[in-house]
Amino acid sequence: MKIVCRCEDITEEDIIKAIEEYGCSTLAELKQLLRLGMGHCQGRTCLILAAKILARKTGKSLEEIMPSFRPPIIPVEIGLIGEKKDER
Amino acid sequence: MKDRAEVVIIGAGINGCALAYELAKRGKDVVVLEKHYICYGATGRCGAGIRQQWATKENALLAKKSVEIFERLSEELGYDIGLRQGGYLIAIHDEEEMRQAKKNVEMQRSIGLPVKIISPDEIKEIAPILDPEGMEAIAATFCPTDGHANPFKTTYAYARAAKKLGAKIYKFTEVKDIKVKDGKVEEVVTNRGKIKTKYVVNAAGAWSKEIAKMVGINMPNKPVRKEALVTEPIERLFDCMVISFKHGIYFSQQEEGQILGGIPSPEEKIGYYTEPTFSFLKHMAYMLGKYAPPLKHINILRQWTGFYDVTPDALPILGETNIEGFIQCNGFSGHGFMIAPMVAKLLAQLICQEKLDMPIDRLSMERFKGKITKEKAVVG
Numbered sequence: 001m002k003i004v005c006r007c008e009d010i011t012e013e014d015i016i017k018a019i020e021e022y023g024c025s026t027l028a029e030l031k032q033l034l035r036l037g038m039g040h041c042q043g044r045t046c047l048i049l050a051a052k053i054l055a056r057k058t059g060k061s062l063e064e065i066m067p068s069f070r071p072p073i074i075p076v077e078i079g080l081i082g083e084k085k086d087e088r
Numbered sequence: 089m090k091d092r093a094e095v096v097i098i099g100a101g102i103n104g105c106a107l108a109y110e111l112a113k114r115g116k117d118v119v120v121l122e123k124h125y126i127c128y129g130a131t132g133r134c135g136a137g138i139r140q141q142w143a144t145k146e147n148a149l150l151a152k153k154s155v156e157i158f159e160r161l162s163e164e165l166g167y168d169i170g171l172r173q174g175g176y177l178i179a180i181h182d183e184e185e186m187r188q189a190k191k192n193v194e195m196q197r198s199i200g201l202p203v204k205i206i207s208p209d210e211i212k213e214i215a216p217i218l219d220p221e222g223m224e225a226i227a228a229t230f231c232p233t234d235g236h237a238n239p240f241k242t243t244y245a246y247a248r249a250a251k252k253l254g255a256k257i258y259k260f261t262e263v264k265d266i267k268v269k270d271g272k273v274e275e276v277v278t279n280r281g282k283i284k285t286k287y288v289v290n291a292a293g294a295w296s297k298e299i300a301k302m303v304g305i306n307m308p309n310k311p312v313r314k315e316a317l318v319t320e321p322i323e324r325l326f327d328c329m330v331i332s333f334k335h336g337i338y339f340s341q342q343e344e345g346q347i348l349g350g351i352p353s354p355e356e357k358i359g360y361y362t363e364p365t366f367s368f369l370k371h372m373a374y375m376l377g378k379y380a381p382p383l384k385h386i387n388i389l390r391q392w393t394g395f396y397d398v399t400p401d402a403l404p405i406l407g408e409t410n411i412e413g414f415i416q417c418n419g420f421s422g423h424g425f426m427i428a429p430m431v432a433k434l435l436a437q438l439i440c441q442e443k444l445d446m447p448i449d450r451l452s453m454e455r456f457k458g459k460i461t462k463e464k465a466v467v468g
Contacts, residue, residue, distance in 0.1 A: 022244065025259070029125050032132055032240040035344070040320055042389060070390045071364055075320060079384030082373025 004053070005046035007039020015050055019057045027051060027067045040075065043067060089258055092284045093119040095439060096276045098263050098299055099291035101131035102239060102428040103417050105246040105257070107289060109165075110436035112253035119285075120250075120257040121278060127243050129293040131425055133394025135316060135338055135350055135468065136236040137329050138426040139176045140201050141229060143192050143465040146403060148199060149446060150427040155233060157429035167245035170238030170343045174327025177214060178465075179225040180205070181334045188464060189229050196231070203231040215326035215380075222378040223332070236329060236340055239425050246432075263292075266302040266414075273303065273413040287439055289415045294360070294395035296405075296418035303411045308456055309419050312398045313361050314468055315353045315368040317391040319383075321345030330379060331467045337375050338467050347383060350468050351375055364391045396422040402463035406431060406451040407438060415439065416453065422468050 002012040018024045018033050027047060030036045036050055037043025047067040054065050095111055097104045100122035111118045122128070140155055142148040162168045180189050189205060196203045208220035211228050247257055258280070265277040266288055273288045292299045294311035321344050329340040339349025353368040369391055377384045398421045399405060405419035417435055420427070430445075437444045 022248070023259075026125055028128070032127055033244060038390070040387075040389065070392050072369070072388060072391070075387035075389050077385065077387055078319070078373045078376050081370055081388065082375070082377045082384070084374060 004049045005036045005039065005043075007041055008035045010034050010036050010046070012053060015053050016057065019054065025054070025058050025060070027054065027065060030054070037067070042069070089261070089281050090119060090256060090283060091281065093117050094285065095119070095287040095289065096121060096283055096285045097289040097291055099129070099293055100126045100247065100257055100259070101129050101291065101293055102243045102246070102425050103420070103431055104289070104291035105243050105250060106428045106432035107291065107417060107435055108250040108255045108257065109246045109253070110432045111439060112250045112255040114436055114440045116440065118250065118255040119283060120255065121261045121263055121276065122257065122259050123262045125259045126247055126257070127240055129295075130394050130397065130420070131239050131243055133316065133392060134239055134425050135340070135348060136239050136342065136425065137176070137338065137340065138236055139234050139329070139423070141176055141178060141192065141196055141203055141231050141234065141465065142463065143188070144403060144461065144463045145195055145199065146451060147423070147427070147463055148196055148201070150430045152199060152201060153430040153445065154427050157433070158237060161242070161245070161429065165245040165249045167241065167248060169242040169245050171235060172237070172327070172343060173233055173235035174329070174340070175214070175230055175232040176234035177211065177328045177330050178229045179223050179330070179332040179334070180227040180229065181224050181332065182226065185334065186227065192465065193229055201231055202233060203229055206230050215328055215330065217325050217380040217382050218330065219379065219381055222381065230328070234329065236342065238343065263299060263302070266299070268303050268411055271412055273411060287413045287415060289417050289435065291417040293418060293420070293424070294397045296397055296416070303414050305409055305411065305414070307405070307419075307453065308400050309405070310358050310398045311360055312358055312396045313353070313356060313393055314350060314396055314422070315364055315391060315393050316348065316350035317369065317372055317388050319347040320387045320389055322347075322386055325382070333465060333467055335375060336467055337372070337379065339376060339379070346389075347376075347386070349376065352468065360395070362393050364393050396468070397424070398422070400456060400462070401460040402466050404431065404451055405453055406435065406448050409453065421463070422466065
């Protein structure tokens, strides 16, 4: 068993199954179906690995598969970002 | 790609996929065309909520019948859709909202929904993390059978079941034109070839307006950008979805433990913009802290945008048009996910010329010619 996404416990087998059985051909679809890259690290380690598996299985180039990232860049505390100056 | 099908559905969101399943189940030869991939649009970006507490009877009935289907959907489709029925708690902020809530609850109870008005103390009993004072709530309405499901899993479940019954779903296939002859739809032209068909279903969400133009129908729908965020997963703190019509906020704790929610962005725009804004993040974080102070200590992981396909009365546009075979299935105005199971069933009944479980004539575009009654219970 090879773990690809450590935050969400997703293995290489899970990804291959999603590609072969569910016809996933993009990282976005793998995220939707498996929660790949949706954990605490936001896919920093796994998305590139998953992209390589996708490239190998679909014959697409890595450039075509590159992930999109959603802000914030690092996790931020609700209380920190939602603080209003006058309420300090 | 096939060059012929009885029904061509445009859009593989929840409504397109659910309809494909309902039609395939009835033996129809169905093709779904999707410009991107399954759940690319509003379905894959939505708040996942399933609410039956509406101000108009049309929406309340569609939602109630849909919940009845959602409750047995995992079994029917052979795939767990992640349904959780923790209820919806809708904050009431003032006397005017109380008057509207009483009216809504009376109508909702008349169709058999177990809704009740609860006090601030009862709000804290249902969800101890909530602060009624911070919420500025004098009361709330609560319906325990409301809840949420996983939109990805639900849509994939419908798509998978539809495919097993013979439906074809073509991803990355963009509709370029729809040919009409003698007032009837005849052919759909895509970037990958043409498909002859009797029926075209416009389930393209925020892009439905563009699809309708291809057959000369001008729709009043507007694409409205909405933003949402999600936090890290935490231990289960509460079960209900919390919403407020006045503040526009909604949030819930999803199956995996993350808090997901949204609020109208201070920079809300009409049109196809996709950039997330910092002002949304700040505003939503501030309001979450007011509603549920313990949440101040958890981390936000991600924010994103999506589109509501908004109609002038916030009710969907469903059914036949003056072009024979061109069927509308759009205008969901932010609640397409929660009513999809029933909408799909009704449109399948319409296309298969069966008796409809409930009438949908009042949801055709004809209604915009007269005076419209706007759905007031809108959030997000």
